[in-house]
Amino acid sequence: MWQIVNHLVFWNEDVIHRIKGTENPHKPKDNEETFANPGNPEDENGWNLTVKRLNEVMNELKAVIAELNDEKLKEPYAADRYSIERLLSNAMKHAVYHIGQIVLLRKLQSSWGGVDWS
Numbered sequence: 001m002w003q004i005v006n007h008l009v010f011w012n013e014d015v016i017h018r019i020k021g022t023e024n025p026h027k028p029k030d031n032e033e034t035f036a037n038p039g040n041p042e043d044e045n046g047w048n049l050t051v052k053r054l055n056e057v058m059n060e061l062k063a064v065i066a067e068l069n070d071e072k073l074k075e076p077y078a079a080d081r082y083s084i085e086r087l088l089s090n091a092m093k094h095a096v097y098h099i100g101q102i103v104l105l106r107k108l109q110s111s112w113g114g115v116d117w118s
Contacts, residue, residue, distance in 0.1 A: 001105055002038040004098050005050050010034040012057045015091045018077045019064050019084055 010026060011034065017024040028034050038046060065088065073085040081087075106112040 003035040006036040
């Protein structure tokens with residue numbers, strides 16, 4: 001789950017940079033690198049910091065989206081690219097896919113809100 005959250009942090013930060021027209025300073029050599037190994041799975045503080053970072057990124061993305069109007073959504077996010085609207089649609093599908101993975105893993109661990117899924 002931690003690796004998936006790291007991946008979501010990276011890609012949502014990347015979407016923010018694309019919308020703002022800024023360069024993402026984090027340049028992984030491949031997509032696998034975005035799933036960065038978090039290290040010790042028993043490190044609760046590290047996990048909490050990662051979750052905090054995801055919340056910060058998602059709040060920033062929410063603020064960036066709130067600044068967009070209908071006209072801006074139709075514009076390409078960069079030269080010869082598709083619209084910001086499509087970029088956001090793709091980002092949402094991507095996030096939902098990985099959130100579904102997290103939910104499934106938590107259910108399999110019986111760590112989903114104390115609900116007995118058997």
